[in-house]
Amino acid sequence: AQSVTQLGSHVSVSEGALVLLRCNYSSSVPPYLFWYVQYPNQGLQLLLKYTSAATLVKGINGFEAEFKKSETSFHLTKPSAHMSDAAEYFCAVSKDTGFQKLVFGTGTRLLVSP
Amino acid sequence: NAGVMQNPRHLVRRRGQEARLRCSPMKGHSHVYWYRQLPEEGLKFMVYLQKENIIDESGMPKERFSAEFPKEGPSILRIQQVVRGDSAAYFCASSPPPGLTEAFFGQGTRLTVV
Numbered sequence: 001a002q003s004v005t006q007l008g009s010h011v012s013v014s015e016g017a018l019v020l021l022r023c024n025y026s027s028s029v030p031p032y033l034f035w036y037v038q039y040p041n042q043g044l045q046l047l048l049k050y051t052s053a054a055t056l057v058k059g060i061n062g063f064e065a066e067f068k069k070s071e072t073s074f075h076l077t078k079p080s081a082h083m084s085d086a087a088e089y090f091c092a093v094s095k096d097t098g099f100q101k102l103v104f105g106t107g108t109r110l111l112v113s114p
Numbered sequence: 115n116a117g118v119m120q121n122p123r124h125l126v127r128r129r130g131q132e133a134r135l136r137c138s139p140m141k142g143h144s145h146v147y148w149y150r151q152l153p154e155e156g157l158k159f160m161v162y163l164q165k166e167n168i169i170d171e172s173g174m175p176k177e178r179f180s181a182e183f184p185k186e187g188p189s190i191l192r193i194q195q196v197v198r199g200d201s202a203a204y205f206c207a208s209s210p211p212p213g214l215t216e217a218f219f220g221q222g223t224r225l226t227v228v
Contacts, residue, residue: 036219041221042221043118043120043205043219043221043222044157044205044207044219045219046216046218049216090156090157092157101147101159101170102149102157102159102217103159104149105156106154106155106156107155107156
């Protein structure tokens, strides 16, 4: 069975500071990993995805994530936070490409202060 | 190219009533997935459908819940005799035929049972 653990239900940063959102996965097969962002009262938007190509994945809005098999991690980072980054972030794992049944973490709410 | 469309956005039902949630996938997408997000939790997979077929309903509650994706028209998630515990955000996602990893999410329907 696959699972995802997101450490920290809330993360607070100052505008301009580094953003680091943690995600660890468990999977018995090579995983496909995703980060989604959810703005208030909105649906989920894909930020980036790992599909076994490059281990460092760049996404939209300046976010990137690095797949580390030895640490079973897929942490999301952004060098400089912007107020508009305040949202809920979800890490998810899937086991194959043909049938997408995502397993989501519980989410991390990012708070950005001026 | 319109995204995944869900309606209604907000739905209020009294206990014992029926709730019908609709999802129109993106153009060209033949796969639909329903997820439920309970308050303060991540999204949980419910059901995966292709046109006229239920592929995987392992996440659906055994009673009162059903889903369909007819040859014509939107996918429908139906909840009979709603209870307060059904209050949640229900998200639909769609994807192209197998071989691609990304699913696109709608904005969700927020069901409130009073």
